[in-house]
Amino acid sequence: MPGRPPLRQLWIPLALGLVAALGLPPFGLWIATPLALAILIHRAARRDGVFLPMLAAGFGWFALSMSWIVEPFLVEPEIHGWMAPFALVLMALGGALFWAVPAALAARLTVPGPRRAIAIAAALLLSDWLRGWIFTGLPWALIGHAWIDTPLAQTAAWTGALGLGAITLTLAALPALIRPLPAVVLAVALTGGLWSVGLARLSQPLPPDSPARLRIVQPNAQQDLKWDPQWAAVFFQRLLDLSAEPGPRDVVIWPETAVNFLLEDADPVLPAMAQAAGAPLVLGIQRRDGSRFYNSLVTLNPDATIGAVYDKFHLVPFGEYVPWGDALARIGIGAFAAQQGNGYSAGPGPVVMQVPGLPDFQPLICYEAIFPQHLRGLDQRPAWLLQATNDAWFGKFSGPYQHLAQARLRAIESGLPLIRAANTGISAVIDPHGRIRQSLPLGVAGKIDAALPAPLPQTPWMRWGNAPVVLLAALMLGLAITRRRPDRNLLA
Incomplete structure (x- = not known):
């Protein structure tokens, strides 16, 4: 031709x-x-x-x-x-x-x-x-x-x-x-x-930091071991131990799907989790509502009661849900990454969450942080962004670094600090200029204790x-x- x-x-x-x-x-x-x-x-x-x-x-x-x-x-x-x-x-x-x-x-x-x-x-x-x-x-x-x-x-x-x-x-x-x-x-x-x-x-110069103190916990739970019952107990104990280490904190943050059990089955261990945190705990966990399962971010109060709940709404196609999933589930086809049911159901959409004693924040679970449009259209402006993620799915070469880079862009676009809690890394405190203040590298178990950066005024991009x-x-x-x-x- x-x-x-x-x-x-x-x-x-x-x-x-x-x-x-x-x-x-x-x-x-x-x-x-x-x-x-x-x-x-x-x-x-x-x-x-x-x-x-x-x-x-x-x-x-x-x-x-x-x-x-x-x-x-x-x-x-x-x-x-x-x-x-x-x-x-x-x-x-x-x-x-x-x-x-x-x-x-x-x-x-x-x-x-x-x-x-x-x-x-x-x-x-x-x-x-x-x-x-x-x-x-x-x-x-x-x-x-x-x-x-x-x-x-x-x-x-x-x-x-x-x-x-x-x-x-x-x-x-x-x-x-x-x-x-x-x-x-x-x-x-x-x-x-x-x-x-x-x-x-x-x-x-940026505004003075918020007086709120954060503790971000990175358990380094490898994806091929994460759901093994024996190793899951090891990783759970690691979360508790890192959360309980001495130091001031107004909130403790665990990553996406931090534990291997459902929220509805967590009652026996909620007191231990609350005690280890010594402050409100925000954690990624799966939950069930009837026949539906959700990839969620949940607040655990210091008295071991459940506070605010956020359900991930922008799910990964074929990873967290399968189009026409209810029909395909009848022949045994389910989502690749979902650990419960044949896939997750979507939550209602972007929200602003409240945790006692902290400025309000917008939660983003993993993949949601790559979509800048999710930062706009909220009824109120949050003071910070929280991304709970499990980048163990992405390996160690390029995926985690690209995901982190996109999170930094969300901070620049919005003028808001972004706090990142990742299962195997890279956890980070990102200021509203997109600069990384503190971080934990890939494949390391540890914690970050940091002040919460203050937001900048609303950016032109957030308006336009x-x-x-x-x-x-x-x-x-x-x-x-x-x-x-x-x-x-x-x-x-």
């Missing part, structure tokens, strides 16, 4: 996708992302047959950035290990379609040249936004995530993570729009200007959300496709 590149030529965009992914954690080579995407967009803007090259590039991006997807299947390799390579290939191929389809449509609606570059960049940005919503959403490995370890990430307080992607794609499109030297000068100036804005924001970035990308796409006459380099 005319315009379709030979398959042997797809190794170049595949390599560019792999290089671009080096900007994401744990590598953090942020400059690799705009440089690799610049070459990719420059090539795509000057030729037909965009679909396959962009599919190859997207495959490289998602294969490396989402390589942790194999880890859940290796928890019990004798049962699920054979599925790991299929999961990686299908995940990378599915993600690649979010690059190839919009880029091909943008190319089909434009002629080769600068406007095609603009259209492809805008289409990729809109695709990143759409990926946070469609099929329940998976805004993981967004293009803008490459900036999290740089001062430029502070611009997310105005633009959100999607705006960081807009900056990246703007830099990447420049070489296709103007001559090389002006493109480099303009890219350096834009990056340097936004970097300076970030440094200025980071230099501003992604609407300005989405509208700007749609406008640029519309302007690019309305003119079909061939055009030259804009500064040629």
Whole structure:
């Protein structure tokens, strides 16, 4: 077919996708992302047959950035290990379609040249936004995530993570729009200007910390041992011992599904848990309500009574629930990660929780923290965010570091401190600038005693959300496709 590149030529965009992914954690080579995407967009803007090259590039991006997807299947390799390579290939191929389809449509609606570059960049940005919503959403490995370890990430307080992607794609499109030297000068100036804005924001003093003292407990319960009855007793005792260590605390926080029993079966051990905590205890635990099971965050009062309860509402498809689960349960098909029933039921939605003696907070259980939209629309603004998570599912290479990076972005976007309690790590205290004050690394049992950072005033992103970035990308796409006459380099 005319315009379709030979398959042997797809190794170049595949390599560019792999290089671009080096900007994401744990590598953090942020400059690799705009440089690799610049070459990719420059090539795509000057030729037909965009679909396959962009599919190859997207495959490289998602294969490396989402390589942790194999880890859940290796928890019990004798049962699920054979599925790991299929999961990686299908995940990378599915993600690649979010690059190839919009880029091909943008190319089909434009002629080769600068406007095609603009259209492809805008289409990729809109695709990143759409990926946070469609099929329940998976805004993981967004293009803008490459900036999290740089001062430029502070611009997310105005633009959100999607705006960081807009900056990246703007830099990447420049070489296709103007001559090389002006493109480099303009890219350096834009990056340097936004970097300076970030440094200025980071230099501003934060409000004094809240007087509340937190204790975050990380039991390091390995996923392959966590539900074994003998080891579960060991991990439970570890939670109690770490909680009871001397030191002031106004709340003790345990991670997601911290214990191997249901809330309804916990009465015999609730007094021991309350005594060890010596303060209100917030813990992840599964609970049952009739025939339904929930992945929950529960407050245990010092008198061993149950306080506020939050049920996770944004569940992991096929991990925590299966679409049409009630029907499929009849033939024995259930969710991969759920330990009770055939899958969890969803809670009602985002809430603000109250714990006596503490500022109010918004709970986020694991996966929920990757969705920035869940921070907006609450009736009242919380003073902090709490993420209880079990990153043991993600292995030790890239997944936990990427998950932590996204939690840091939530702090920047919202202007709220984020407290992270992780089962095997990385537990952390994150200030409203997204900086990690204290942390416990992967694979370590321990605790963090820390003051609760105070919030900043509401950020512009919390007021506007992604609407300005989405509208700007749609406008640029519309302007690019309305003119079909061939055009030259804009500064040629």
